[in-house]
Amino acid sequence: MQLGKTQTLKISDKNYSGWILKDESGEKAFLPKVFTSDEKEIDDDVEVFVYQDDGKLKATTEIPLAEVGEYAVMSCVQSLPSGAFMDWGIIKDLFIPYKQQKSKIIEGKRYLVYLYVDEALDLITGTTKFKRNPQYQDLPLQKGEKVDLIMMNESELGWNVVINKKYIGLIYASDVFKKLYPLSEEGGYIKDIREDGKIDVSLQPEGFENIDEFKQKILDKLDENYGLLYLSDKSSPEEIKAELQMSKKNFKKALGGLYKDKIVDISDDKIKLV
Known part of the structure; x- marks a missing residue:
């Protein structure tokens, strides 16, 4: 029986108060009647989360906010x-x-x-005590992979974050282009898995293969401003960050793509939809 994990167990017995479930080794857990259904029979499988209550193993069909290790x-x-x-x-x-x-x-x-x-x-x-920026081995993550983040806290280097509910990583201050808040949830991308086992994360994808996301962001902002945006490739990184929450590097890539596609005109101080 995997304590603190969601798993599939078999119905071993039924009584007036619920079901007795068992795993392959014969270990048992009790599922209260409130979580049972008339559709299931003895030896049927049921997916449950296993926990303890008063020293006994119990099960629930509810989905916990986190399992052991998360x-x-x-x-x-x-x-x-x-x-x-x-x-x-x-x-x-x-x-x-x-x-x-x-x-x-x-x-x-x-x-x-x-x-x-x-x-x-x-x-x-x-x-609520955990190691900051721990070192990992054999991570099931890839550079560029999209991940779910929980913001932990801001430090001198940037923001410590929880990745996919399981790992702690870091977003460097230079990669932060929007206001962040502790305990808020954000989407992010694996920027680098370092040789020392630490994980660097970015709020934005990198590379030309992801440029469509930035192009759409510029187009959305243009639509909000009636086809005119007072930014250009000569704008400062601070101006671009404040207006679009992206780096100047990604802004220039996306803007160049929009110009090449003849979607926008670029002046010294503004962008216009064609």
């Missing part, structure tokens, strides 16, 4: 001297012991939480 933004539903209970999207709240809190968790506020199994207690546990 990060998620969660709200605190109750804060006690011993720890905090977080809403993680299923019927049972997640407990974060006081010693696993980077700072005291306050009821009603949102926090970035990492899930792990406490080996001493064999319990699914949360923590």
